[in-house]
Amino acid sequence: MIGRLNHVAIAVPDLEAASALYRNALGADVTEPQPEPAHGVTVVFVNLPNTKIEFLEPLGEDSPIRAFLDRNPGGGIHHLCYEVDDIHAARDRLVAAGARVLGSGEPKIGAHGKPVLFLHPKDLLGTLVELEQA
Amino acid sequence: MIGRLNHVAIAVPDLEAASALYRNALGADVTEPQPEPAHGVTVVFVNLPNTKIEFLEPLGEDSPIRAFLDRNPGGGIHHLCYEVDDIHAARDRLVAAGARVLGSGEPKIGAHGKPVLFLHPKDLLGTLVELEQA
Structure with missing residues (x-):
């Protein structure tokens, strides 16, 4: 059911310092900051x-x-964010297995413009898991 | 410098329960447990x-x-484990940027049989980072 690992999200106190660290010390390809006011975050x-x-x-x-x-x-x-082909089917299978969906239980449009939902970390090995419709 | 995300490691109290959750509730392809006594872990x-x-x-x-x-x-x-082409060059660049390498500072052979080292989470955005020679 789950497909690709879409992304790993790291919360940082200072986006500029975090970008400089990955760009300079790890030599990574790092984008410019992108404010997402509807989601309360700026993203790199x-x-x-x-x-x-x-x-x-x-x-x-x-x-x-x-x-x-x-x-x-x-x-x-x-x-962690995993891609799924059918977010409603994925949600129903997880709920049937006892996992709790955060919020209303219905998918919302996430920061990438696709339907997403979050699962309770206590039900997923202490890990906050986002599912995103691929 | 860093290449692929080789893996995300999740520590779990019960490997059987964790495997069943990902296999059944997330429909994932999960391997059989593999004891790694030299590393003090059993891995799935x-x-x-x-x-x-x-x-x-x-x-x-x-x-x-x-x-x-x-x-x-x-x-x-x-x-998180990132692949690098040259683990010594990667180590030297990180140390020059002020990041601390855990242990002796020299790469060791990791659970996949390749040279690895770990960087101090306080120097990498609160994230324990493993580098693995690709």
């Missing part, structure tokens, strides 16, 4: 040959990653 | 089309992931 993509790392910096007062950064001031891995 | 691979997730369960009393699971009893993302 690290393009790897097979997947992406996404840096997320809080944007605005109600950023959904603010509490995470309060607990992890130096940053940390925030979530 | 989740084969995705573009990369791997590795589940790590402690093996033996001195397992290097025991303390992590004590802090995160339900499991959690333990590290």
Whole structure:
């Protein structure tokens, strides 16, 4: 059912410092910051040959990653995103297996313009998992 | 410099339960458990089309992931592994940028039989990063 690992998201306190680190010390291909006000984050993509790392910096007062950064001031891995062909079928299979979907339980349009939903980390090995319609 | 994301490692308290969750609820291709006594872990691979997730369960009393699971009893993302062409050159560039290499600072042979080293999470956005010679 799950397909590609679309991205690993790392919440960071300072997007400029994070970009410089990956660009200079790791020699990675790092994009320019992209504000996503509807999602409360500014995003930078690290393009790897097979997947992406996404840096997320809080944007605005109600950023959904603010509490995470309060607990992890130096940053940390925030979530993994797996692609699925049919997000409703994937959701139903997970719910039948006892996993909880965050929020209303219905997919929303995510930062890439595609339907996404998030699963409760306690039900997924302590890992916040995003599913994105491929 | 960094190449593919080789794997995302998730430390889990119960490899059988973790495998069943990914196999049944996420429909993933999950391998049989593989004990790695030299590394203090038993490993399961989740084969995705573009990369791997590795589940790590402690093996033996001195397992290097025991303390992590004590802090995160339900499991959690333990590290990311990036491939590099030349692990010594990568190490030298990171050290020059101020990143600390864990242990002796010299690459060791990792669980895949290739030279690896680990970078201090405080120097890499709160993320434990493994570099593996491709």
